[in-house]
Amino acid sequence: MSLQLPLLVQPDDLQNHLSEQAPNLLLVDLCKASTYRELHIPGSVHLAYAAITASDHPTHGLLPEPEQLQQVFADHGIGNETHVIAYDDEGGGNASRLLWTLHAMGHRRYSLLDGGLHAWANEGYPCSREMSSVPSASFQATADESAVASRAYILSRLDSPQLALWDARSRNEFRGLSRFSQFPGHIPGAVHLDWLEVMDRQHNLRLKPKAELEEMLARLGITRDKEVITYCQTHHRSSLTWLVLRYLEFENCKGYPGSWSDWGNRDDTPKAMP
Numbered sequence: 001m002s003l004q005l006p007l008l009v010q011p012d013d014l015q016n017h018l019s020e021q022a023p024n025l026l027l028v029d030l031c032k033a034s035t036y037r038e039l040h041i042p043g044s045v046h047l048a049y050a051a052i053t054a055s056d057h058p059t060h061g062l063l064p065e066p067e068q069l070q071q072v073f074a075d076h077g078i079g080n081e082t083h084v085i086a087y088d089d090e091g092g093g094n095a096s097r098l099l100w101t102l103h104a105m106g107h108r109r110y111s112l113l114d115g116g117l118h119a120w121a122n123e124g125y126p127c128s129r130e131m132s133s134v135p136s137a138s139f140q141a142t143a144d145e146s147a148v149a150s151r152a153y154i155l156s157r158l159d160s161p162q163l164a165l166w167d168a169r170s171r172n173e174f175r176g177l178s179r180f181s182q183f184p185g186h187i188p189g190a191v192h193l194d195w196l197e198v199m200d201r202q203h204n205l206r207l208k209p210k211a212e213l214e215e216m217l218a219r220l221g222i223t224r225d226k227e228v229i230t231y232c233q234t235h236h237r238s239s240l241t242w243l244v245l246r247y248l249e250f251e252n253c254k255g256y257p258g259s260w261s262d263w264g265n266r267d268d269t270p271k272a273m274p
Contacts, residue, residue: 002048007247009085009111011120018043026077028086030094031117041120042128047076049094052101058265063236065255066141069105073249078132085112091205097239100255106142113244120150149229149254158188164188164222168238176273180233181264185271186242195237207244214248220240224250231256
């Protein structure tokens with residue numbers, strides 16, 4: 001029987017599941033390797049963020065081929081029946097990128113630890129320095145494009161009134177004052193909400209309450225009746241904002257792998273400035 005866990009798991013609930021040694025549950029740490037060596041949740045297996053992304057310079061944050069991801073998942077003990085709970089130490093970007101990648105490979109058994117290592121450690125839950133390993137597993141990827149938006153897809157939908165584009169970068173990046181690609185600016189029609197704004201800094205980097213998140217998005221015209229595509233510079237920060245949309249039960253939401261490092265390094269894509 002598969003585990004029935006919510007998309008967003010609280011530390012106390014995770015502690016209960018770990019104490020019960022719930023079957024088919026795997027805790028995946030996406031902190032920096034140095035952090036994992038010093039401090040991690042007992043029993044968690046470390047997965048390097050670089051292993052779940054690909055690059056084609058100057059574009060970064062691309063989705064690796066399914067065959068590559070199958071091997072990475074299998075090597076880290078993630079099978080098709082495994083329920084993955086992911087966490088990191090930077091607000092959820094790394095962990096959410098893993099969950100988005102699992103979704104793109106057809107896997108639906110996943111959760112995010114709300115607040116990640118910050119909430120777990122700061123609230124007194126047990127931590128370990130003991131390196132964990134798990135037996136390899138068998139993972140068969142079934143590529144699912146429902147959560148993936150390509151450049152071509154966005155271009156084809158750019159004039160649709162049913163499309164909402166969420167730019168999760170900093171305000172200076174959105175306005176073109178900070179530039180990390182050849183061209184500054186943002187995708188025409190996009191609205192801006194920095195990924196940091198979905199976090200509650202007074203509550204150990206947990207997500208803000210649902211009602212507050214919904215109100216923030218509604219003010220920007222991001223509503224459930226629209227298809228929402230979220231992006232940043234490489235689809236790291238926007239992986240968390242994609243997860244927020246899933247948490248709020250938006251049925252039609254996608255992430256853009258490559259994001260502005262793809263769009264902003266081409267001379268054949270339209271750009272907007274404030």
